[in-house]
Amino acid sequence: MRGVAVIGVGCSKFGELWEMGFRDIVISAGVEALEDAGLEGREIEAVYAGNMSAGRYIGQEHIASLIADYSGLADLHVPCTRVEAGDASGGVALRQAYMAVASGMHDIVIAAGAEKVTDVPNAMEILSSSADVEWEVFNGANLPALYAIIARAHMKKYGTKEEDLAMVSVKNHKNATLNPKAMFKREISLEVALNSPYVAEPLKLFDCAPICDGASVVILASEDVAKEYTDTPVYIKACTQASDYIALHSRRDITTMDAVVHASRQAYKIAKIDPKDVDVAEVHDSFTIAEIMAYEDLGFVEKGRGAELIREGVTALDGDLPVNPSGGLKAFGHAVGATGVRQAVEIVLQLRGDAGKRQVDAEVGLSLNIGGTGGTAVVTIFSR
Amino acid sequence: MRGVAVIGVGCSKFGELWEMGFRDIVISAGVEALEDAGLEGREIEAVYAGNMSAGRYIGQEHIASLIADYSGLADLHVPCTRVEAGDASGGVALRQAYMAVASGMHDIVIAAGAEKVTDVPNAMEILSSSADVEWEVFNGANLPALYAIIARAHMKKYGTKEEDLAMVSVKNHKNATLNPKAMFKREISLEVALNSPYVAEPLKLFDCAPICDGASVVILASEDVAKEYTDTPVYIKACTQASDYIALHSRRDITTMDAVVHASRQAYKIAKIDPKDVDVAEVHDSFTIAEIMAYEDLGFVEKGRGAELIREGVTALDGDLPVNPSGGLKAFGHAVGATGVRQAVEIVLQLRGDAGKRQVDAEVGLSLNIGGTGGTAVVTIFSR
Incomplete structure (x- = not known):
């Protein structure tokens, strides 16, 4: 296997993009990434597109062909492939690329992720189809309910x-105020978060990330080719994916996501680093408990002691290990199939030193993208 | 790149599988493939699953995690990935694997393909979402109508x-009578085909493949590893994929599928063969004109002279180049996302000499799987 670098990134607005x-x-998102890389579309050799449910959200399947078409790549007949793994679809696209x-x-x-969710009234029902529909969702246990159980x-x-x-939510909202593309650029107080209504007890409104419209694109190149396009390549040192039981009731322990444990351990091994070497991370905070x-x-941190990191400010923007400097899914917005790629965009910006007011000091970054309640996990390790 | 062989194949019944x-x-399908390969599930390192629209057909996305779960692979946490490209989803899964x-x-x-379509009343509408929904289908041009235009x-x-x-349909129905797993095992006369009602003029009922339920699995191994499992490996010499405009109105010529031309020329080059070296083929006859x-x-054959091959019996089971010995999509059944893998199963059986009463004499086989009206094409070349 040879070295791989990110040579361009792009991200649309995230939010309710009615227009x-x-x-x-x-x-x-694609145009921004091409401009960022200084690349012509004709140099692209393949496209992987992560998308969870265009079939239900916009009534359109076969979206890789659609993307080839609307990106001006159809004449080149390059292979364009859609991958899907619930809200880990973007991460899986990144890994395939x-x-x-x-x-x-x-x-x-190209690794792209995209979702348009606001054209339908039942976006949450559709998102919940990343859990076991027959045994969980059909009986009322949709995604918020399942994360509440967790x-x-x-x-x-x-x-x-x-x-x-609540402190996870407060931190991520604060970070988002420094991110021009974030959906929610407003700080919230701990009191506001704690007094927000329950969605599924113990999870309140401010524990739940908003699903929204958005797309993200990263352009990958081999290490050698990357040098022709950029002076600030960001290398992907590992990109691993693991699966688990789709339904919670089959797992050995619902307080641990084994797919995350498995994928991350494999990624650390491939990248030859330890968890403590990670300087910045974007993780999948679809619900605050997930972060x-x-x-x-x-x-x-040791199993069971996660809350200490948020209490002690370790994962704050000015902490030892900033997590979700972008604002995370909670405040940047969760465009479902786009999120895994969007996380990569943030880590690349951070490692390049292009993250503006939310810039942290980092050499090594990590992203974690999760599908459903952990049926799929993708971990990617980046370095300057 | 190293050599790849098929070491096991499996196929469910195809049809209206109400039970x-x-x-x-x-x-x-998976159990049959594992038994065929003499393999334990625990030896599987990754799964690619082709499926077009579980989201709409059964209300379930994230089916790769579901498949890991129900295949007993969840404990292993191996990466399981769903790919989608309309009815080329199976072919794309095969290529990723x-x-x-x-x-x-x-x-x-493992490369798997699966679709369950009979739980909904609007299966054809869903299938048509492999064409451009906004510019074609919404205006009434569903898949049969688009193929009628072609x-x-x-x-x-x-x-x-x-x-x-009609002769394509007659041939494929005849072949299916020799295939125990085919959906329609009944011969039809040319008269019956020609007198069947129009679905979308000039396409009649017997020009349209039935969409149905079904799944297929092939197990791939590296050339070296394959030798440990089988004495009759079938090698994949090339597997290529090409995209095209999703909508017909953007294509330079709707009587040619450029994605097929592009993918096949690339495949011949990689496999170092000419079209005339192909002894048997499974092609995507979702509509007879497509064959x-x-x-x-x-x-x-030269462009425009395709009909000669069917008139002269060249592609009949006893012809020089048997095409769709399985019965094709028309008579074996078209389980949408399963079809690309199902075609591979047939070519492997033919090259191994395991095709029973429909056995042809072949050293080199080819499969062609198409998404929608040609927005995606996957060509695979197999040899003994």
Whole structure:
């Protein structure tokens, strides 16, 4: 396997983009990434597109062909492939693109993620189809309910408090005020978070990330080719993916996401680093409890002690290990299939020193993208 | 890139499987493939699953995690990835699995394809979302209508007749009588085909493949590893994928599928063969006109002369180049996302000499899987 670098990144606005269709959103991110890389579309050799449910959100399947078409790549007949793994679809697209370059099959490959969710009234029902529909969702356990069950178990076993969860939300909202592209650029107080209504007890409104429209694109190139395009390549040192039981009731312990543990340990091994070498991370805070579990399952702290990191400010923007400097899914917005790629965009900006007012000091970054309640996890390690 | 071989194949029944759910169908194909390979599930290193629209057909996304779960692979946490490209989803899964082994990333990988379509009343509407929904389908041009437009253009430009189309159907139905797993095991006469009602003029009922439930699985291994499992490996010499404009109105010529031309020329080059070296082929006859165009676009005959091959019996089971010995999509059944893998199963059985009463004499086989009206094409070349 050969070295792979990110040579360009792009990201659309995230939010309720009433004025934009799926095609517009994808193209806006793609054009930005091409400009960032100083690349012509004709140099692209393959495209991987992560998308969870265009079939249900916009009534359109086969979106890789659609993207080829609307990106002006159709004449080139390059392979364009959609991948799907719930809200880990973007991460899976990134991994496939990484593999396509690392294997030597292609030199320049696009990883895109996109979702348009605001055209339908039942966006949450559709998102919940990343859990086990027949055995969980059909019986009323949609995604917030399932994460509430996880949170309850974590609280009971490890003493995690509702206040800890709220602090994750407060931190991520604060970070988002420094991010021009974030959906929610407003600080919230701990009191506001704690007094927000329950969505699924113990998870309140401010514990739940908003699903929204958005797209992100990263352009990958082999290490050698990257040098022709950029002076600030960001290298992908590892990109790993693991699966788990789709339904919570089959897992050995719902307070741990084994897919995250498995993927991250493999990634550290491939990248030859320890968890403590990570300087900045974007993790999947679809619900605040997921961020606290991510601290633990990624090995940033011992199992059960995740809440300490948020209490002690370790993961704040000015802490030792800033997590979700972008604002995270909670405040940047969660455009479902776009999120895994969007996380990569943030880590690249941070490692390049292009993150503006939210810039942290970092050499090594990590992103964690999760599908559903942990049926899929993708971990990517980046370095300057 | 290293050599890749098929070491096991499995296929569920194809048809209206009222008694089986999505999970049952997938598992029935998977178990057959594992038994065929003499392999334990624990030896699998990765899974690629092709599926077009579980989101709409059964209300379930994230099906790769579901498949990991129900296949007993969840404990292993191996990466399981769903890919989608309309009814080329199976072919794309095969190609990703091929790349995963060829690149040296994995030794043993599963390519699966599955679809359960009979739980909904609007299966054709959903299938049509592989075309451009906003610009084609919304205006009434669903898949049969779009293929009818293609057929009309082909007839006008090259003199292809409705009788030629009917002969494709008659041939494929005849082949299916020899295939125990086919959906329609009944011979039809040319008269019956020609007198069937129009679905979208000039395409009649017997020009349209039935969409149905079904799943197929092939197990791939590196050339070296394959030898430990089988004495009759079938090698994949090339597996290529190309995209095109999703909508017909943007294409330079709707009587040619450029994605097929592009993917096949690349495949021949990689496999170092000519079209004339192909001894048997499974092509995507979702509509009979597609089979005639495939003869041309794959280079089996000059452009515009596809109908001659069916008139002269060249592609009959006892012809020089048997096409769709399985019965094809028309008579074996078209389980949408399963079809690309199902075609591979047939070619492997033919090259191994395990095709029973429909056995042909072949050293080199080819499969062609198409998404929608040609927005994606996957061509795979196999040899003994």
